[in-house]
Amino acid sequence: MNQPSRRFGELKKAIPNIKNTMLTLAIYNLEDISVVSGQQSNEMNLMWNTLLMKVAKLYFHFLKLQWEKCI
The missing domain is CATH 1.20.5 (Single alpha-helices involved in coiled-coils or other helix-helix interfaces)
Structure with a gap:
């Protein structure tokens, strides 16, 4: 299933009260298990x-x- 790409800021807005560090760690963990893939813009x-x-x-x-x- 191909989902549209999201920017860090968009994810942060979509998840209320999440801290930058926690979101970053969650993204890294999801990348490690190949659930998401990311690239720096x-x-x-x-x-x-x-x-x-x-x-x-x-x-x-x-x-x-x-x-x-x-x-």
């Missing part, structure tokens, strides 16, 4: 990398402006 990592690059560019631009004021 890197979508959030890509979003953070993009945001960090923008912040870094702004910071270096700021440093350049500060340097030019000193010269």
Whole structure:
């Protein structure tokens, strides 16, 4: 039986009052006995990398402006 995939946050919302640690352990246990299979999504990592690059560019631009004021 093929069920649609669910994200961690969706599972957390579907199970009232469960802690992240308990849900994570339950998922690992179910993976160990081959009831579920999971994969980590890197979508959030890509979003953070993009945001960090923008912040870094702004910071270096700021440093350049500060340097030019000193010269």
